[in-house]
Amino acid sequence: MVNTKVTLSGITLDNPVIPASGTFGFGYEFADIYDINILGSISCKGTTKDSRFGNPTPRIAECTMGLINSVGLQNPGIDKVVSEELPKLSKVYSKPVIANISGFSIDDYAYTCEKIDSQPQVGIIEVNISCPNVHNGGMSFGTDPNTALAVTKAVKAVTTKPVYIKLSPNVTDITEIAKACEQGGADGISLINTLMGMRINLKTKKPVIANKMGGFSGPAILPVAVRMVYQVFEAVKIPIIGMGGISTAEDVIEMMLAGASAVQVGAANLVDPCACKTIIENLPAVMQKYGIDSLQDIIGGSHNG
Amino acid sequence: MNQGTYSVLSNINIAKDVYKMILGGDTSQITAPGQFINIKLDGLYLRRPISICDFDENSITIIYKVVGAGTELMSRFEAYKNLDVLVGLGNGFDISKSGDRPLLIGGGVGVPPMYYLCKALLEKGVSPTVILGFNSAEDVFYEKKFKKLGVPVYVATVDGSCGIKGFVTDVVPLVGEYSYFYTCGPLPMFKAVYKTCITSGQFSFEERMGCGFGACMGCTCKTKYGNKRICKDGPVLEKEEIIW
Numbered sequence: 001m002v003n004t005k006v007t008l009s010g011i012t013l014d015n016p017v018i019p020a021s022g023t024f025g026f027g028y029e030f031a032d033i034y035d036i037n038i039l040g041s042i043s044c045k046g047t048t049k050d051s052r053f054g055n056p057t058p059r060i061a062e063c064t065m066g067l068i069n070s071v072g073l074q075n076p077g078i079d080k081v082v083s084e085e086l087p088k089l090s091k092v093y094s095k096p097v098i099a100n101i102s103g104f105s106i107d108d109y110a111y112t113c114e115k116i117d118s119q120p121q122v123g124i125i126e127v128n129i130s131c132p133n134v135h136n137g138g139m140s141f142g143t144d145p146n147t148a149l150a151v152t153k154a155v156k157a158v159t160t161k162p163v164y165i166k167l168s169p170n171v172t173d174i175t176e177i178a179k180a181c182e183q184g185g186a187d188g189i190s191l192i193n194t195l196m197g198m199r200i201n202l203k204t205k206k207p208v209i210a211n212k213m214g215g216f217s218g219p220a221i222l223p224v225a226v227r228m229v230y231q232v233f234e235a236v237k238i239p240i241i242g243m244g245g246i247s248t249a250e251d252v253i254e255m256m257l258a259g260a261s262a263v264q265v266g267a268a269n270l271v272d273p274c275a276c277k278t279i280i281e282n283l284p285a286v287m288q289k290y291g292i293d294s295l296q297d298i299i300g301g302s303h304n305g
Numbered sequence: 306m307n308q309g310t311y312s313v314l315s316n317i318n319i320a321k322d323v324y325k326m327i328l329g330g331d332t333s334q335i336t337a338p339g340q341f342i343n344i345k346l347d348g349l350y351l352r353r354p355i356s357i358c359d360f361d362e363n364s365i366t367i368i369y370k371v372v373g374a375g376t377e378l379m380s381r382f383e384a385y386k387n388l389d390v391l392v393g394l395g396n397g398f399d400i401s402k403s404g405d406r407p408l409l410i411g412g413g414v415g416v417p418p419m420y421y422l423c424k425a426l427l428e429k430g431v432s433p434t435v436i437l438g439f440n441s442a443e444d445v446f447y448e449k450k451f452k453k454l455g456v457p458v459y460v461a462t463v464d465g466s467c468g469i470k471g472f473v474t475d476v477v478p479l480v481g482e483y484s485y486f487y488t489c490g491p492l493p494m495f496k497a498v499y500k501t502c503i504t505s506g507q508f509s510f511e512e513r514m515g516c517g518f519g520a521c522m523g524c525t526c527k528t529k530y531g532n533k534r535i536c537k538d539g540p541v542l543e544k545e546e547i548i549w
Contacts, residue, residue: 025520029537033306045522053525053532058513060523062351069515074522074532208513218350270516271345271352273308273391 002287003294004280006040006262008239009162009187011096011123013040013262016252016295017280020243020266021046021100021126021166022071026085030269031092034277043098043190043264044081044089046128047116049108051077055133061199061208066218066245067267068197070211072133073102078115086119096123100166101155102131102138109141110154117159125161126241127151130168130193132215139193142168145180152184162187164241167232169221170196174228175235182236189232190241190264192225218267221245226258233259233300247275249282256295257302306518307334311390313382314364320446322371323414324380325358328390332360337397338422339489339509339541342367343517345389346378352391353379354517354536356489356509358417359424365392368417368446394517395540398422398507403431404484408506410473410498412438412490416447418509422487423454432456433487434480438473438494442466474501496549506544510535 004015019027021043030036054074061068076085078101089097099122103109109127116122129151131138141147148165155163165181167174169192178189194215199208207213225244232240242260246252247268255263268275283295292298311330319325328342335357342365343352353375359366371380382388398418403426411419416437426433435458439445445467451458459476460468469476473490474497486506488498495508512535515523519537526533528546533539 022522023516023520025522029519033308053527054522057524057526059525060351060513060515060521062349064350066350067515069521069523071522071525074525267350270521271350272389273306273516273518273520 002284002292003296004283006296008241008262009124015040015280015283016256016262017276018043018098018241018262018264019269019276020264021128023266023269026089028088028092030273033273036093037095038280039276040262041095041098041123042093043100043126045075046073046100046102046131047075047078047081047112048073048102049078049112051075051080056210058208058210059214061214063197063199063216063218063220065220066216067270068199068209068214068216069194070133070209070214072211073131073138078112082115082119086121090121097121098124098126100126100128102128104134106150106154109151110158113155114158117161122161124164125155125159126164126166126190127155128166128193130166132168132170132194132196132213133211139168139170142177143171145176148177149180149184152181152186156185164188164190166190166193168193169224169228175231178232178236182238186238188239188241189236190243191232192228192244195221195224217245219245219247222251226254229255229260230258230302233303249279249286252279252283253286253290253292253298256298259300259303261299306394307331307392309390309392310387311365313384313386313388315384316382319368321443323368323444323446324371325366325368326379326382328365328367328388329363330365330390332362332365332392334393335360336393338400338425339397339418340393340395341540343391343394344379346375349375349378351515352517354394354514356418357421359421368414370414391517395536396538398487398509398541400425400429402485402505403433405431406482406484407431407433408477408480408483408486408502409433409435410486410488410490412473412494413440413444415488415490415509418489419487420447420450423451423456427454427456434483435459436461436473436476436480438490439467440464472497474498477501499544499547499549507541508544508547509540510542511540
């Protein structure tokens with residue numbers, strides 16, 4: 001019997017598989033498809049201080065082995081998330097969840113974080129400083145070590161829950177940003193968010209996406225994600241939630257060998273609503289195939305010494 | 306919603322670039338006319354959403370036009386090919402609001418969902434009038450299929466090569482009184498229908514989708530009743546809620 005349990009900042013997950021923010025809503029709609037209590041945890045839809053419609057459509061573009069999205073943080077705002085969305089999720093999901101928050105100023109982040117801090121079902125707060133689809137916010141906080149540090153400090157000051165900072169791959173040196181977050185008191189790092197991308201329609205000769213550019217995700221970006229998780233693992237001591245193109249149980253193991261303590265599955269949920277379920281079901285057999293008794297033991301296993 | 310393996314039973318060309326595919330498999334999750342299916346295609350990442358034209362206990366008929374890589378690939382599928390399909394997506398049309406003489410207005414590849422809608426209304430004892438719009442005679446399909454249902458059918462072509470010359474909205478004044486309308490087609494046609502049709506009605510929208518089942522927020526639009534995901538809260542919206 002293999003052991004799929006992993007621990008994140010003192011919270012034990014039955015397995016490391018977590019649907020990524022923005023690909024699973026607030027989870028409850030997937031409860032109609034399968035028993036979502038099999039999931040390690042759920043990273044909820046990115047939440048901001050005020051409600052947001054997001055960007056104009058088209059927001060989606062097909063790519064080879066992936067897609068570009070420019071949803072733009074559509075969400076009902078923190079108050080409705082607390083009063084409506086999280087209670088709906090708690091009816092169908094009994095484990096601690098990851099609340100994903102975003103903002104347009106450091107005060108925004110702190111405000112939203114403080115409100116979410118009071119929710120007992122929230123086990124971890126994931127702070128998105130890497131959304132490529134909003135102007136004057138999101139990613140602009142995650143591409144400079146000083147602002148990454150400032151956001152981290154601001155949210156840490158208003159919560160006692162573990163804080164994971166979600167990083168953008170759209171930087172020259174991701175280890176600098178990760179180190180700044182660690183220095184600011186982050187309990188962990190989530191990476192990677194989507195890569196900035198773009199498609200152009202040959203018939204119209206115009207960008208496919210209304211917002212012109214968006215975030216590229218899917219299996220195509222797995223090698224980039226594995227590389228960045230590997231680099232960040234060597235740069236910081238805090239745990240990493242690895243994500244970017246994970247679609248199979250083999251991908252989960254690869255990401256953990258790179259240094260992830262748990263993983264998130266994003267784009268795969270959109271093409272296969274049962275993607276996470278299938279990965280979780282396949283994990284024990286794939287672990288056995290590669291002689292792995294406990295997933296906790298393989299974290300960072302690809303690093304020398 | 307059901308995710309399952311569906312087998313291509315037939316796939317034939319019925320008009321210029323337009324194909325009719327029949328898929329065999331479970332249809333128990335289809336709950337209303339106007340719903341759609343979402344097909345996984347080898348080598349392409351996102352599924353392709355296609356509206357349901359007709360279905361019975363164990364088969365689904367879809368009609369699609371070749372407009373890009375996905376539909377081009379589909380047009381080459383032969384019988385017995387198995388496909389991973391999500392079935393029974395979207396809200397579909399609400400036939401309870403039809404009144405006794407509804408109009409069904411389909412334009413181009415917006416025609417297919419009108420077919421099962423027409424059958425569902427007839428089953429309820431309501432006899433609709435059908436208006437089908439195409440660009441040209443070579444694009445026309447399903448005129449006879451609708452006529453076989455025993456309902457009045459009007460065809461309009463933009464170039465006048467078949468039926469009445471003009472747009473579907475040129476036909477509306479010719480059909481007499483109607484109680485309600487249901488429509489599916491391109492956006493310019495929708496705007497014309499919205500202006501022309503005086504009664505209440507329902508529009509089935511199209512949008513680029515990520516997932517097709519409400520997870521990604523990729524296809525959200527603003528309505529007077531709040532933000533709606535075309536894939537899950539739509540594709541059918543009521544006339545009164547639409548913001549153009």
